[in-house]
Amino acid sequence: MRALLFFLTLAIGAAVGLGLTFITMVNGYGPAGIRAGAWQAWPKAGTEEADPYARAALARAGELPLELADGLAFIATTDDAGRPLDGRCDIHLSGAIPQARFWTLTVTDGRGRLIANAAQRNGFTSPEVVWNRDGTLDIWLGPRARPGNWLPTGARERIALTLRLYDTPVGLASSTNDAPRMPRLVTERCP
């Protein structure tokens, strides 16, 4: 009976320990993220002060983080209402982009891979996108081509957006809570 209880202890320990580790490593880069609307970023992950969760998640994924002195990456997997981004729908990204010397917007599938498409377009850079007169942006994502700034989603069930700001003051402030105003993401029409 003693031995049984001992093994029960070990089993609970292993299950809880490894389960917890797995959960914290597959969802983002640890607890030190900042959130702005549907967007999430981990400024600290790109510095020497990266916490063990960020370092473990990056090592497991085989990624190198964008260094904060270089820039900051914001990731969105849902729209502003919290619905997962669906590549079969028309999604509208609108508003201003935080201050940065350059930025790039990339659309990937749910597993982070680029989506093959006839237009060979996987994103926009700040010099090539068409801006509105007031300095804001309108970008449409969807399976069907349309005029204006259009990003093909290949009708994937899940997509993710990454907005990378380069040479930006965002995230450098000492308090990591003051998240910048990020563009809105609205799912407009679903088939």
Added chain:
Amino acid sequence: MKRLILPIVAGLVLGGIVHLVAVLIVPYLAERDAYARLAAVTDINSVAPIEDPSPDGAVLPASDPAFVSAVCLYDLGDGPMKIRMPTTQDYTSISFYTRHGMPFYAINDRSAGRSVIELDLMNSKQRAALPENDEVTVADRLVVESPSDEGVVIIRALVRERSARDEIRALVDAAGCDSPS
């Protein structure tokens, strides 16, 4: 029932310990980490281009497809390294990581403020061994101190629009990563 309480509590405590240890050692045990992925496409102490990300995958997951990049895996065991990179009209950057992926330094064309970024990469011993009366020259040179002997240098340049990709690729290919001797 009462005798189950102790194993459950002990199991939860043990689980917490297992979790902490696992998180701390993952960066050192991960077999397919960034260094391993890069080591498959390049040799030590030389610059190699990184293939552009495509729908089939990327050398490093979550890399920006709008950039052209090259890598240099370094080993300072034989002496300091010289890193150089001609800047483009747009955004150019060099970032440094340790063997286990900890970022420790990054510089871009604007913070370097010249048309060719040139850096001396050395460990703390080699930096301490720099001749003292060399102060003036040292101030003029950009010295980067690596916390470890082995690490990763990523050299990247933004491609403003697709038509410029070949031109930028040629510039990135001109980057250097050599031991001065």
